[in-house]
Amino acid sequence: MTLEMRGICKSFGANDVLKQVDFSLKGGEICALLGENGAGKSTLMNILGGVLPADRGEILIDGTPVHFHTPADSLHAGVAFIHQELSLINDLAIYENMFIGRELKTKSGFLDAKTMIQKTQEVFDRLDLTLDPRAMVRDLDASYKQIVEISRAMMMQASLIIMDEPTTSLTDPEIERVFDMMRMLKKQNVAIIFISHKLKEVMEICDRYTVLRDGNMVASGPVSEVTTEDLARFMVGHDVRTENLRQSRELGKEILRGEHMEDGAHFHDISFSVRAGEVLGVTGLLGDGRSELFQAVFGAGPYQGNLWVEGKEVKVSSPSQAIKLGIGYVPRNRKENGIIKDLDIVENGSMVTLPKLTKGGFLDLARRDTEFEQQVQSLHIKMENKIDLITSLSGGNQQKVVLAKWLSAHPKVLILDNPTQGVDVGAKEEIYDIILRLACEGVAVVVLSSEAQEIIRVCDRALVMYHGAVQGEVSGADMNEQTIMHLATGGGVTANQTEE
Ligand SMILES: Nc1ncnc2c1ncn2[C@@H]1O[C@H](COP(=O)(O)OP(=O)(O)OP(=O)(O)O)[C@@H](O)[C@H]1O
Ligand SMILES: [Mg+2]
Incomplete structure (x- = not known):
C-alpha cells in the first residue's frame, strides 16, 4: 500500500496547528513522526484515522483519494490507530476489548466468546505474551494495556498501523517485544507510523523520519543519514544539550x-x-x-x-x-x-x-x-x-x-x-x-x-x-x-x- 497526505491544514480556533503538511509512506516502511509537544503529530494522525476532519488537503491510498469521516471508515480502509491515550474499556475482558465493534457471533446470533478467546490467544501466542484473554482490562498494568492495544491492531490485519507513543509506559524488555512485533509486521509489508520522543528508539526501529515544527514539515529523510542530535535539532530548531547535569550541592538535613x-x-x-x-x-x-x-x-x-x-x-x-x-x-x-x-x-x-x-x-x-x-x-x-x-x-x-x-x-x-x-x-x-x-x-x-x-x-x-x-x-x-x-x-x- 502507499499513503499520501497532501497539503493538510487544521486549525483549532485561532491556533493553526497544521499548515499545508505533506506526508507519505509505503508498505514495509516504518516512519518516525517527530516534533515537540504540541507540534501537531497526534492531530495529523487523528485526521488520517478519521477522528478529526482536516480543514483542507487530501489523503490518497494507493493513488485513490479517500474520505474518512469516522474511525470505522479508516479502519475499513486498513488503517489501525493505537492512540496516545489508551482507549480500552476497563469493565470488559481483554478478549471483549479485542473485538469491540466487530464482535464474533455464533450461527444462532449469540456472542461467540469461545472463538474470540481463541483468536485472542492466537495473537498472544504469536507475540509470546503470557496474558489471559479472559482477564479484566481493569486489572492490567498500564504497560499491558498498551500491549493489548497493539495486539488488537495486529489482529485487525491492518495494512497501515499508527502507533502514537506506544512505548512511553513500557520497560525495556517490553519495548523490545513491541519492536519484534513491528519488525514482523514490516516483513509482512505493513506500513507503520511511529510517534515517539525517544530518539534512540527511532534510530533503532525506523527507516525514515518526518519532523513537524510550528505546523510545518521541516525535515524528512532516511534515519541512516542522521544522528539523534540531528533529529533533536530539527525538532526544536537549535542544538539540544546532552551532557551530564549532576552538580555538587550542599546537602541539608x-x-x-x-x-x-x-x-x-x-x-x-x-x-x-x-x-x-x-x-x-x-x-x-x-x-x-x-x-x-x-x-x-x-x-x-x-x-x-x-x-x-x-x-x-x-x-x-x-x-x-x-x-x-x-x-x-x-x-x-x-x-x-x-x-x-x-x-x-x-x-x-x-x-x-x-x-x-x-x-x-x-x-x-x-x-x-x-x-x-x-x-x-x-x-x-x-x-x-x-x-x-x-x-x-x-x-x-x-x-x-x-x-x-x-x-x-x-x-x-x-x-x-x-x-x-x-x-x-x-x-x-x-x-x-x-x-x-x-x-x-x-x-x-x-x-x-x-x-x-x-x-x-x-x-x-x-x-x-x-x-x-x-x-x-x-x-x-x-x-x-x-x-x-x-x-x-x-x-x-x-x-x-x-x-x-
Ligand atoms: N481537540 C482540541 N481542541 C483544541 N485544541 C487542540 C485539540 N487537539 C489538539 N489541540 C491543540 O493542537 C496542538 C497540537 O496538538 P497535538 O496533540 O497534535 O500535539 P502532539 O504533536 O501530538 O504533541 P505531544 O508530543 O505532546 O503528544 C496543541 O497546541 C493542542 O493544544
Ligand atoms: Mg501527541
Missing part, C-alpha cells in the same frame, strides 16, 4: 527516611533516606516495586515499617496526610492517574493548592490564576486558554500541568514517578532543570525512572531495585548504564560499589 518498608507483595525490607538538596534516583525493571513503594510513602498504598519526615516518625495513611507532611508525588501514567479529564487546565494545575487558596469557603480565583500563570511561564506550557479542558492539550503539555500542580504546593520532598513520560527532548531538559532547581532550593527530590540515562544525568545517587528489593546503590563513576543494568537484572554488587 535528612528529610525523608524509610526503614524496613514492606507491603507483603511488591516490595520487602527496603530502607532509604534522602536529604534536603539531594536528588535520589530509584530505578529497575518492570516488577521491581519502586512505584508501589513510593505510592505507599505517599499514603496511596499499604505498608509496614517505619517512616520519618524531618526526623519525626510518622505513619502515613492517606495522600492528604502526606501532603500536609510536605510530601509531593507526581504519579506515573499521567493518562490514568495524573489528570482529571473533566476539569479544565487551571483546575487541574491548582488542585493540590486549593486548600491554601481558599479563604472562608471562597476560592481566591485571582490568586489561583496568578500562581498558575507563573507556572505556565516557567514550565513553558503551550496552551491557548487556561479554561480549556486539560484533554485539549498535547500529551507532553498535560504532563507539565501535572508537574505545575505540585510545584505550586512547595513540598519538602517531591517524588516524581517517570516525570518525563511523553515529553519532548527540549521539555525534558526543562524538567531536568526544574528538578535541579528544586534541589538547589533545598527540596529533597526522588526520581523514579526506568531510563538509565535519565538517572545518570540528574541524580546524585540511585538505588537499583530488583524484584521488590534494593539490589544495590550507585553513585559517582559507578552510576553508569552497565552497572545499573547489571543490578537491575539481579546481578550482584561488585567490590567498588558503595553499599549502605
Whole structure:
C-alpha cells in the first residue's frame, strides 16, 4: 500500500496547528513522526484515522483519494490507530476489548466468546505474551494495556498501523517485544507510523523520519543519514544539550527516611533516606516495586515499617496526610492517574493548592490564576486558554500541568514517578532543570525512572531495585548504564560499589 497526505491544514480556533503538511509512506516502511509537544503529530494522525476532519488537503491510498469521516471508515480502509491515550474499556475482558465493534457471533446470533478467546490467544501466542484473554482490562498494568492495544491492531490485519507513543509506559524488555512485533509486521509489508520522543528508539526501529515544527514539515529523510542530535535539532530548531547535569550541592538535613518498608507483595525490607538538596534516583525493571513503594510513602498504598519526615516518625495513611507532611508525588501514567479529564487546565494545575487558596469557603480565583500563570511561564506550557479542558492539550503539555500542580504546593520532598513520560527532548531538559532547581532550593527530590540515562544525568545517587528489593546503590563513576543494568537484572554488587 502507499499513503499520501497532501497539503493538510487544521486549525483549532485561532491556533493553526497544521499548515499545508505533506506526508507519505509505503508498505514495509516504518516512519518516525517527530516534533515537540504540541507540534501537531497526534492531530495529523487523528485526521488520517478519521477522528478529526482536516480543514483542507487530501489523503490518497494507493493513488485513490479517500474520505474518512469516522474511525470505522479508516479502519475499513486498513488503517489501525493505537492512540496516545489508551482507549480500552476497563469493565470488559481483554478478549471483549479485542473485538469491540466487530464482535464474533455464533450461527444462532449469540456472542461467540469461545472463538474470540481463541483468536485472542492466537495473537498472544504469536507475540509470546503470557496474558489471559479472559482477564479484566481493569486489572492490567498500564504497560499491558498498551500491549493489548497493539495486539488488537495486529489482529485487525491492518495494512497501515499508527502507533502514537506506544512505548512511553513500557520497560525495556517490553519495548523490545513491541519492536519484534513491528519488525514482523514490516516483513509482512505493513506500513507503520511511529510517534515517539525517544530518539534512540527511532534510530533503532525506523527507516525514515518526518519532523513537524510550528505546523510545518521541516525535515524528512532516511534515519541512516542522521544522528539523534540531528533529529533533536530539527525538532526544536537549535542544538539540544546532552551532557551530564549532576552538580555538587550542599546537602541539608535528612528529610525523608524509610526503614524496613514492606507491603507483603511488591516490595520487602527496603530502607532509604534522602536529604534536603539531594536528588535520589530509584530505578529497575518492570516488577521491581519502586512505584508501589513510593505510592505507599505517599499514603496511596499499604505498608509496614517505619517512616520519618524531618526526623519525626510518622505513619502515613492517606495522600492528604502526606501532603500536609510536605510530601509531593507526581504519579506515573499521567493518562490514568495524573489528570482529571473533566476539569479544565487551571483546575487541574491548582488542585493540590486549593486548600491554601481558599479563604472562608471562597476560592481566591485571582490568586489561583496568578500562581498558575507563573507556572505556565516557567514550565513553558503551550496552551491557548487556561479554561480549556486539560484533554485539549498535547500529551507532553498535560504532563507539565501535572508537574505545575505540585510545584505550586512547595513540598519538602517531591517524588516524581517517570516525570518525563511523553515529553519532548527540549521539555525534558526543562524538567531536568526544574528538578535541579528544586534541589538547589533545598527540596529533597526522588526520581523514579526506568531510563538509565535519565538517572545518570540528574541524580546524585540511585538505588537499583530488583524484584521488590534494593539490589544495590550507585553513585559517582559507578552510576553508569552497565552497572545499573547489571543490578537491575539481579546481578550482584561488585567490590567498588558503595553499599549502605
Ligand atoms: N481537540 C482540541 N481542541 C483544541 N485544541 C487542540 C485539540 N487537539 C489538539 N489541540 C491543540 O493542537 C496542538 C497540537 O496538538 P497535538 O496533540 O497534535 O500535539 P502532539 O504533536 O501530538 O504533541 P505531544 O508530543 O505532546 O503528544 C496543541 O497546541 C493542542 O493544544
Ligand atoms: Mg501527541
